[in-house]
Amino acid sequence: MDIKDLIKKMTVEEKASLCSGLNFWNTKAIERLNIPSIMMTDGPHGLRKQAGSADHLGINESVKSTCFPTASALACSWNKDLVKNLGIALGEECQAEDVSIILGPGANIKRSPLCGRNFEYYSEDPYLSSQLSKNQIIGTQSQGVGTSLKHFAANNQECRRMTIDTLVDERTLREIYLASFETAVKEAQPWTVMCAYNKLNGEFCSQNNRLLNEILRDEWNFEGFVVSDWGAVVDRDKALSAGLELQMPADNGKGDSIIVEAIKNETLSEEALDRSVERLLNIILIALENKKENVTYDKEEHHNLAKSIAEECIVLLKNEENILPLNKNEKIAVIGELSKKARYQGGGSSHISPTRLDNAYDEILKIAKEENVLYSRGYDLSIDDINEELVNEAKELATKADKVVLFIGLPERYESEGFDREHLRMPINQESLVKELQSVNENIVVVLSNGSPIEMDFVNEVKGLVEGYLTGQAGGSAMANILYGEVNPSAKLAETFPVKLAHNPSHLNFPGEIDKVGYKEGIFVGYRYYDKKEMDVLFPFGHGLSYTNFEYSDLKLSSKEINDTDKLTVTVKVKNTGDVYGKEIVQLYVFDVVSNVQRPMKELKGFEKVGLNPGEEKEISFELDKRSFAYYNVDIKDWHVESGAFEILIGKSSRDIVLKETIKVNSTIEIKKAVTKNTAIGDIIDHPAVKPMIDAMMKMFGEGSDGLGEGDMFAQMMKYMPLRALATFNPMLEDTINNLIKEINSENK
Template sequence: MKDIKELISKMTLEEKAGLCSGLNFWYLKGIPRLEIPSIMVTDGPHGLRKQAGDADHVGLNESVPATCFPTASALAATWNRDLVHQVGAALGEECRQEKVGVILGPGANIKRSPLCGRNFEYFSEDPYLTGEIAKSHINGVQSQGIGTSLKHYAVNNQEYRRMTIDAIIDERALREIYLAGYEIAVKVAQPWTVMCSYNKINGTYASDNKKLMRDILKDEWGHQGLVVTDWGAMNDRPLALEAGTELEMPGSPNGNDAKIVAAVRSGQLAEAVLDQAVARILGMIAKAEQTLAKDFSYDPNAHHALARRAAAEGAVLLKNEGQLLPLPENAKVALIGRFAKHPRYQGAGSSLINPSQLDNLYAELVKLVGAANLTYADGYTEKADAADEALIQEALNAARAAEVVIVYAGLTDIYETEGLDRIHMQMPPGHTALIQKMAAAHKKVVVVLSNGSPVEMPWVNDVQSILEGYLGGQAGAGALADILSGQVNPSGKLAETFPLKLADNPSYRSFPGGPATVEYRESIYVGYRYYDSVAQDVLFPFGHGLSYTSFEYSQLKLNQAQNPDGAAVTVRVKVKNTGKVAGQEIVQVYVHDVQSSVFRPAKELKGFAKVALKPGEETDVTLELDRRAFAF
């Protein structure tokens, strides 16, 4: 592409205004006479959803086959920056093959409530972990010369009335919790685009919100890319351009291009503002054009193997009484649950991926333990909203001779989807009844969960082991089989708290609000920041996750830096694998303000590192905390 300033000087006012909206659902406009190409953007974030035919934004029409990686809730549970970077790079490779210039993701919205219908697409309740994982995802994708779209900016933490709801939030909560993850990702990774959300924030729609889109994002954080609307999120086109929202998607004959032209001609909008927006759009097109000019093919088998490794590291061993897992060698196993043959591996909505291949737990366990050692029964129906006593009895019969029973359960598609929030944290009654009756009949029961967000577990004390598999993508079942059989040592840790019950959540009384507003009354006390501050018991805490080995920490040292421009505090600790198998440990560093001038949480995550250790191996872990880690 030619020099951007020169191109802008050759454009008519109408052409400049036209570049500020899409050509159609997935393509940006080009200008053939100036040799400006039309590039394609499309949905992510955990796989490429490129639609070859009719287009939609809710996953209704089929897309080309692509690798379905674990969803964000699972990727965050890996706590592995390098692994997430590899997943991002693989996504970028698939975009290169399919000639897609920008993949829409990742989502960095905070998990304010476990009920949000899109929590499976988001990383964490913690802004630091969110920012670190989002940064790695973005850097991975963009290492391939493909753009990302960090979304949904900002304070979009529910699906209920997401198009119009007004999020009423105080400045500290906004800055410390809901913007901090975006800030980390933007400052370090520079996503090509940031996607504005549909909702209002303190009375102003996101697309029109100058404070968020220009003052904070561009001027304060130094974002060099552009802001694109979520599909249909534009409110007032000239006002949005002034506020810093450059690109409206999708393209539609709504008259907004003409409104820009009229605003410039009337003096309402300075043409310099329009030129700045066009320059950012052209900059993105130029980068994408350079990448997409070269043909590329990715290795689908290598990507499937990466998806399996990511799913394994994102699975969290929540409970393992008596070291029931890994499965004893040659044990007779009953595998119960329809998910074992018909997996639920992703959420529903705009992120719905057409997988290049799909593993199931039954077939994968047969490979590892042998068909002679495995029996199977459905146990519940597809929807499982009511217990099917005949299927439960069939499952009990199938498990009668088993030494270990694995029940594969969780949430069905209807429970977690874009556009709808959950109304409770319960699993389908058919799943719960199956687990309870199986636990009453057997002493060795393992529950494997497939869900994108926390669930209540009234049976938690009745089973010996619980493995949280989240929505593990197309290779998730193989990853679970690896963990169950001991081929892989689980190393995931929760990136969100599992409360005992919904009413314990700090947003319980104000979520989802409505009809016009939702008030963030809990302020900065989100997730563990609340539970730890009020000493509230939880089912499983943030950062929890067991291993098949054990680790020992020693020689913890804190050094305060003398250089005012460097780290404020350096944390050093020795970590040793004291068990009999290799494993990975996640060192987590939290800060607590002992004597604060304002209200502060009991603790806040400000550093982490994942280390792999062989039996008996020891290593030094060093983590540096900057001054921001102690600020409010």
């Protein structure tokens, strides 16, 4: 079917009709031209197809599907192949339910731990986020099902999300918030990108020409179509002109009429409409070509896949005195309502109706002897108030056990799409229970269920701490396997846990004032900030323990000096020095040793997860390119590497760097700024014509130029003095300065 020929046969009204939904989930069909309707539904960690009344908040029932771990948990696996396999499974389930596009993954940065939707996003780090997004997209689309990478862009809070103006400087936008999407778009080509609700630097994302056309299409070569978040369109004609093809959901033809009227009035060109229709039809026809008939999937097989994924998402944060793994023969007290009423997913549009649901308590009984497992509710999950009767019952039970396994976390009413958290505290009835139990039993393991970081005043009161996040429908069996050592934990945090909320860099600028929020922390998001401030954290980015030990050695670089156009190969060996099989996540960070611009102390630029038997050693290889060393230069509007030394850091976490090598990188692009009367003397100090002027000025102060830059007060003053100031102190230098400016600018051409 020739798309351009098809468009020629359409009326303006028919073209416009394709640019909005038929209903809540479907595109419109044009029967006379055999253009079908396709269906898209919510994701991103499971299929939420609604058979009855439709909504976008997860209120109404959806068909049964596999609920996989949410992105907050999934990212902790740091396993690209695992994420790809999840994507494949999602694609299979979409094919079985006649769904052409699943709305996900979510690649927004976790700017603040307060964001109510953080459970649906991967990381505070754009490199990790983009790599995982890319692989999930590749997996799903390998099954002939499209994805919708969302929410583009800088959508980092729920408060006033439909009106807030996100104010981000260009460098921060490029290095942090757009970078989280960029690799996924360029290397995976999602069928669709979903625009965000918010404004970005004064213009709504749904009609932001620079965002949707200039960056997404012209720079990144995005080939699919842009769909609005549900209800995000403000001005339909402006949105279409700016690059938004599909408005969702249906609006009873209002948007279509606006488009038709704008074309009649010549405020919108028909060529722009034709471009949009071509992009839509291209994906619609691809979906039609890839539709498989009579597809089914094995629900048990997908449940087991969900379990194996969850097992790689559970983070062992603390393990004093090797309190874990548990022994099947020791008596444990399982305390906490969350052990039976699992919190396994977030609230809102990603709320899945699971095919089945495990809980940790039942799964523990399948491993341990029933007589060795005691249970107490401990608290009422539906309220925050302390129930003394439940507390006393739990304490009494704890005295009878060798170890206490306490399940606590955030109820769904604490975090969901639609609102942000106001604090990082847990319900008081759960947090206080830790200290109550510690008073009668020192051997406590806390198991957490939460979508994002929490403050933990109790952290020193427990010997074991396991971060379960929201691990989907099989999370209960995965947790039991981790606790008893049936599976060795291998996950690491994809975000920093601060000691307290006030330490977070966005704390004073979240969620903003009225309808504006300034990203005043700039590029210093997450570990970039905590490292720069040399601030203690509760648990650092990339942290996670194992039941075995790993040693790193033999870090090698393919060269000691490269140009920024070259590739650098980095190899390192990792060995399992313990007694059990385990997987280790090798993390590579880069640090610009001396820079003329603000740079983080380290930035993640590579990671690999490797499985090793006891005594086994493997060599891991990374390839670094220009972007691994570059920052975004707003003057040249491109990525730039400053010539100089860079450290290649290999770590077990962002705070546990075990090996380091240095390489010199030479920039192939010399940035020459125009010299003016306001140029600082220190910026051109190496030019031979500058020294005589400095000598003349220093003699006025009774000094020689030899001391320049070596602590002399006048020399330091001169270093940052603008050229125009020289003439102020010595009018005879006016002509000399003007000639110098002309000479240097002429040389720079």
